Amino acid sequence: MEFENSVLSCEDCGEEFVFSGEEQQFYYERGFQTPKRCKPCRQRRKAARTGQRELHSTICAECGIETQVPFKPSGDRPVYCRDCYQKRRGF
Ligand SMILES: [Zn+2]
Ligand SMILES: [Zn+2]
Incomplete structure (x- = not known):
């Protein structure tokens, strides 16, 4: 065919x-x-x-690199990259 x-x-x-x-x-x-x-x-x-969410690009409030987050950054809360987020959580 x-x-x-x-x-x-x-x-x-x-x-x-x-x-x-x-x-x-x-x-x-x-x-x-x-x-x-x-x-x-x-x-x-x-x-x-499958529950995957759309990623949004944003700038990390800590180190300034571009990072992607699974939510839409609202602008009233700082957004961190994975590294900085984990560093901050470690304290
Ligand atoms: Zn279509
Ligand atoms: Zn960072």
Whole structure:
């Protein structure tokens, strides 16, 4: 069976995405249904399901390096990088 690339539109963001022949074969062999969402949306949903939270870049209040935190920094509380956070907790 031959599979050709097809263009689908994502149910979540409405963007068109390519469902490649290779992917179609993969899905077909495993009996999966045609995806309804583009890859970024699928990954976002998967992350939400598995409890992974989106990371936000911010600057450490202690050493000034850029760090990523799993919450949106509100600005009214200092945010620390992992190292400084652990250092501070150690006191
Ligand atoms: Zn999408
Ligand atoms: Zn730091």
